[in-house]
Amino acid sequence: xxxxxxxxxxxxxxxITLAHAVEPDDAAVGTLLARLGPQEVVERIDSGRxxxxxxxxxxARLSGFSVDRARDRAREIGGRILTRDDPEWPxxxxxxxxxxxxxxxAVGTADLxxxxxxxxxxxxxxxxxxxxxxxxxxxxMDLASAGWAVVSGAAFGIDAAAHRGALxxxxxxxxxxxxxxxVPYPRxxxxxxxxxxxxxxxxxxxxxxxxxxxxxxxxxxxxxxxIGRATVVVEAxxxxxxxxxxxxAAAMLRPVLAVPGPITSPMSAGCHRMVQDGTxxxxxxxxxxxxxxxxxxxxxLMAAPDAGESSTSPRDRLAxxxxxxxxAMPGRGWVDLAGLxxxxxxxxxxxxxxxxxxxxGGWVTEGERGWTRTxxxxxx
Amino acid sequence: xxxxxxxxxxxxxxxITLAHAVEPDDAAVGTLLARLGPQEVVERIDSGRxxxxxxxxxxARLSGFSVDRARDRAREIGGRILTRDDPEWPxxxxxxxxxxxxxxxAVGTADLxxxxxxxxxxxxxxxxxxxxxxxxxxxxMDLASAGWAVVSGAAFGIDAAAHRGALxxxxxxxxxxxxxxxVPYPRxxxxxxxxxxxxxxxxxxxxxxxxxxxxxxxxxxxxxxxIGRATVVVEAxxxxxxxxxxxxAAAMLRPVLAVPGPITSPMSAGCHRMVQDGTxxxxxxxxxxxxxxxxxxxxxLMAAPDAGESSTSPRDRLAxxxxxxxxAMPGRGWVDLAGLxxxxxxxxxxxxxxxxxxxxGGWVTEGERGWTRTxxxxxx
Numbered sequence: 001x002x003x004x005x006x007x008x009x010x011x012x013x014x015x016i017t018l019a020h021a022v023e024p025d026d027a028a029v030g031t032l033l034a035r036l037g038p039q040e041v042v043e044r045i046d047s048g049r050x051x052x053x054x055x056x057x058x059x060a061r062l063s064g065f066s067v068d069r070a071r072d073r074a075r076e077i078g079g080r081i082l083t084r085d086d087p088e089w090p091x092x093x094x095x096x097x098x099x100x101x102x103x104x105x106a107v108g109t110a111d112l113x114x115x116x117x118x119x120x121x122x123x124x125x126x127x128x129x130x131x132x133x134x135x136x137x138x139x140x141m142d143l144a145s146a147g148w149a150v151v152s153g154a155a156f157g158i159d160a161a162a163h164r165g166a167l168x169x170x171x172x173x174x175x176x177x178x179x180x181x182x183v184p185y186p187r188x189x190x191x192x193x194x195x196x197x198x199x200x201x202x203x204x205x206x207x208x209x210x211x212x213x214x215x216x217x218x219x220x221x222x223x224x225x226x227i228g229r230a231t232v233v234v235e236a237x238x239x240x241x242x243x244x245x246x247x248x249a250a251a252m253l254r255p256v257l258a259v260p261g262p263i264t265s266p267m268s269a270g271c272h273r274m275v276q277d278g279t280x281x282x283x284x285x286x287x288x289x290x291x292x293x294x295x296x297x298x299x300x301l302m303a304a305p306d307a308g309e310s311s312t313s314p315r316d317r318l319a320x321x322x323x324x325x326x327x328a329m330p331g332r333g334w335v336d337l338a339g340l341x342x343x344x345x346x347x348x349x350x351x352x353x354x355x356x357x358x359x360x361g362g363w364v365t366e367g368e369r370g371w372t373r374t375x376x377x378x379x380x
Numbered sequence: 381x382x383x384x385x386x387x388x389x390x391x392x393x394x395x396i397t398l399a400h401a402v403e404p405d406d407a408a409v410g411t412l413l414a415r416l417g418p419q420e421v422v423e424r425i426d427s428g429r430x431x432x433x434x435x436x437x438x439x440a441r442l443s444g445f446s447v448d449r450a451r452d453r454a455r456e457i458g459g460r461i462l463t464r465d466d467p468e469w470p471x472x473x474x475x476x477x478x479x480x481x482x483x484x485x486a487v488g489t490a491d492l493x494x495x496x497x498x499x500x501x502x503x504x505x506x507x508x509x510x511x512x513x514x515x516x517x518x519x520x521m522d523l524a525s526a527g528w529a530v531v532s533g534a535a536f537g538i539d540a541a542a543h544r545g546a547l548x549x550x551x552x553x554x555x556x557x558x559x560x561x562x563v564p565y566p567r568x569x570x571x572x573x574x575x576x577x578x579x580x581x582x583x584x585x586x587x588x589x590x591x592x593x594x595x596x597x598x599x600x601x602x603x604x605x606x607i608g609r610a611t612v613v614v615e616a617x618x619x620x621x622x623x624x625x626x627x628x629a630a631a632m633l634r635p636v637l638a639v640p641g642p643i644t645s646p647m648s649a650g651c652h653r654m655v656q657d658g659t660x661x662x663x664x665x666x667x668x669x670x671x672x673x674x675x676x677x678x679x680x681l682m683a684a685p686d687a688g689e690s691s692t693s694p695r696d697r698l699a700x701x702x703x704x705x706x707x708a709m710p711g712r713g714w715v716d717l718a719g720l721x722x723x724x725x726x727x728x729x730x731x732x733x734x735x736x737x738x739x740x741g742g743w744v745t746e747g748e749r750g751w752t753r754t755x756x757x758x759x760x
Binding site: 131135259260261262263264268269272275276281282284285288 | 511515641642643644648653655662665
């Protein structure tokens with residue numbers, strides 16, 4: 001009989017509890033969470049009332065679980081646990097919606113909130129060529145020098161080259177790993193991971209001590225795609241894990257950039273294919289990447305989660321046009337272009353640009369009938 | 381005083397006369413021609429009434445000129461002269477409108493009309509790399525083997541590799557040269573040009589004996605862009621003559637395909653730039669090229685402007701399958717796939733391909749309910 005002694009817990013504790021029970025990217029639990037919220041889902045897991053086939057397994061994982069011990073454990077390894085309500089939570093992760101992580105463990109000096117503002121994911125094949133490796137290292141140096149954090153997965157090949165480039169430039173780099181943040185994987189990258197934590201952060205959505213698993217690599221890839229404001233694919237074989245990451249980023253309407261290479265190189269085939277099918281735009285230098293993020297960075301910058309103790313709200317930091325548009329939105333229901341032009345007094349062109357930015361910032365949702373306020377505006 | 385003794389000449393003779401007076405791509409004369417027609421323009425040149433600043437120069441060139449001697453000269457070098465009314469005139473050249481050539485000299489066995497139907501221009505840098513050379517040769521072999529003529533400019537580098545690939549495959553290749561068809565340029569390519577004439581054609585818009593000139597290379601490039609149903613850029617530096625050719629093709633709404641390469645190669649920079657700015661689509665093999673032309677080939681194939689005095693209508697020039705399909709279309713209303721299979725007696729696959737071609741050619745319209753005849757068929 002599962003314990004019901006957890007009593008009433010706050011939202012953050014509920015998320016941490018869930019992170020110990022639920023495998024990353026569990027769609028069934030995600031749906032439940034969207035409907036019931038974290039506390040209720042924890043209670044249902046504990047009481048065996050999730051209605052899920054794997055409810056029993058979830059409950060078993062929580063048997064004897066204690067949030068306090070989890071927090072202690074994070075401290076012991078020099079890390080911290082973030083949940084969605086945390087000011088440090090990268091705002092870009094909100095785009096994952098029900099597929100978002102329950103919690104994040106982070107070891108390192110970097111403030112993860114920065115990732116939602118100025119980060120680029122640099123991904124690619126493990127079995128990369130020297131050509132790809134040189135590009136990953138060089139561009140990551142350029143991006144880091146320009147003040148952008150380089151996000152990658154600490155794998156062999158392109159990932160490692162990207163981290164190393166950012167480290168060399170003295171910039172910020174973040175490794176999102178598939179196992180616990182204290183589990184060096186691959187083993188040969190233990191020193192690299194330590195260096196990344198020193199100068200940036202090592203991040204995971206699974207608790208410390210958890211091993212890597214095949215499925216966890218795939219779910220980890222969605223985090224890399226979600227965190228970066230853009231994703232750069234340096235080299236990728238066709239139908240590879242890398243192209244899957246890139247397509248996930250594209251599905252979130254993030255700019256995806258692919259580096260061309262010789263048509264004779266199988267490691268460039270995935271890049272070429274993505275340019276051909278419109279998943280990616282072609283990039284020939286780091287400036288192309290920055291051009292893509294500069295255009296799209298604005299929205300999140302505006303809707304940046306509140307800086308903790310600061311007294312300004314995200315809404316206070318909206319630009320005038322966007323603030324005016326948001327004011328002109330009905331409290332509920334949809335409004336179309338003509339309606340917004342009327343209610344805001346703005347030109348149609350400004351309405352279109354402004355709503356795009358508000359949509360990108362999570363303030364409004366676009367649909368066939370126009371726009372509606374999002375039910376949960378960007379968290380303060 | 382210029383001679384007025386030319387008397388009344390026919391249209392073809394007027395064009396040939398003009399080709400001896402006017403430099404290629406002369407915009408002022410082009411405008412005049414669109415307004416007055418070739419005979420009237422010849423008369424005005426002869427009588428000094430063009431109103432053009434360079435009218436006197438044009439007249440001087442015609443002093444003592446004789447169409448008969450021009451025809452004799454063409455025969456002497458084993459060539460022929462084509463004008464716009466000629467059935468052999470490549471229909472793709474019509475897209476040049478006022479910028480079209482007055483006449484074409486051709487030496488060789490190929491029927492130039494084929495060029496308007498199944499040709500691809502393969503262009504690129506003279507100072508190409510081995511990578512580009514191998515691609516130009518290989519893809520041209522593939523294109524030629526698939527029954528497409530390879531059009532290029534007989535220059536060093538990509539041009540020569542393209543011609544050689546087509547020749548090796550036993551296919552058709554056409555060199556559009558900047559000087560007279562009897563003026564081997566570059567000299568080192570005299571044997572190559574002879575081989576091209578043997579197996580295809582060497583073509584020029586300037587009369588035999590005329591030297592190459594800087595401006596004539598540029599105007600020649602517009603012909604290469606116009607003749608091919610698509611243009612493939614194998615390697616090009618940024619802001620090069622090659623990218624100018626490609627942009628000319630794109631301006632005529634022709635598919636332009638660019639081959640990616642290492643970002644470290646200046647010879648691929650022009651290709652990458654054109655993909656980035658939307659001038660070109662990225663191609664990684666000859667199949668990509670054929671996919672682009674197959675979709676767009678049909679329109680010209682079938683809706684070719686009528687050959688002047690010729691008695692054939694666009695419809696007469698439809699391929700058998702397409703003609704049969706068009707016959708099988710109901711006079712009005714829509715017909716679906718099953719209906720067309722029944723009424724045409726063609727396989728479903730042929731119906732689908734054929735209707736695509738007919739739709740591209742402006743003969744039928746596709747809709748949710750199948751196909752219907754367009755109300756205004758392609759103009760004769």
